[in-house]
Amino acid sequence: METAQKTCTDIWKEAPQYWEGGVTKYWNEDPWTRASYSVAGVGQKDFRDILSRPEGLFHFAGEHTSIYRASMNGAIESGLRVSEEIKKS
Ligand SMILES: Cc1cc2nc3c(=O)[nH]c(=O)nc-3n(C[C@H](O)[C@H](O)[C@H](O)COP(=O)(O)OP(=O)(O)OC[C@H]3O[C@@H](n4cnc5c(N)ncnc54)[C@H](O)[C@@H]3O)c2cc1C
Incomplete structure (x- = not known):
């Protein structure tokens, strides 16, 4: 959690005033x-x-299936593409 907060603050100096909470997860232990x-x-x-x-x-x-592979952006982009495909079909 501290690492995430520090990383955000390094990017956006004003981040601490907007921080409401958070969770960190170590995927290798899941x-x-x-x-x-x-x-x-x-x-x-x-x-x-x-x-x-x-x-x-x-x-x-x-x-x-997306051009933005390996990302949440890619998942969303592919969903939008498919919704257009279905509308046209
Ligand atoms: C550890 C980790 C960190 C990541 N960090 C980032 C990040 O910081 N930023 C970022 O943009 N992306 C990140 N990603 C990538 C991002 O999470 C994925 O690219 C995105 O979630 C893929 O979405 P999706 O909808 O394609 O697939 P998924 O999110 O995998 O969804 C597929 C769904 O299908 C379900 N499913 C599977 N088989 C069946 C079945 N037979 N019947 C019914 N349902 C089924 C699964 O349970 C799942 O809910 C990370 C991924 C991991 C694993």
Whole structure:
């Protein structure tokens, strides 16, 4: 928690006055953590297009199908893409 607060304050000097609380989690100690996020290997540059392609009525979202791989931004971007796909289909 102290590390998170210090990191925020290093970036935004005014952060402490807005700090309401927080939680930190060490994922390596979580028994349910089995992986993290997708990583493209060497030569796998076309996989995203394949993974994000609709298959009949099925549409695929998730960070692994996004241009912003391995991030929450990517998860959201892929959800927006799929909602547009469904609207058009
Ligand atoms: C330790 C760690 C730290 C991270 N830190 C950051 C960060 O600081 N910033 C950032 O932007 N991103 C971070 N990420 C990445 C980010 O969390 C992921 O990219 C994002 O959550 C992926 O979202 P998603 O919706 O694609 O997949 P997920 O969030 O994995 O959602 C998939 C869901 O599907 C469910 N599911 C799986 N199989 C089935 C099934 N058969 N039936 C029904 N449901 C199923 C799962 O339970 C899960 O709820 C981090 C990831 C990890 C693991």
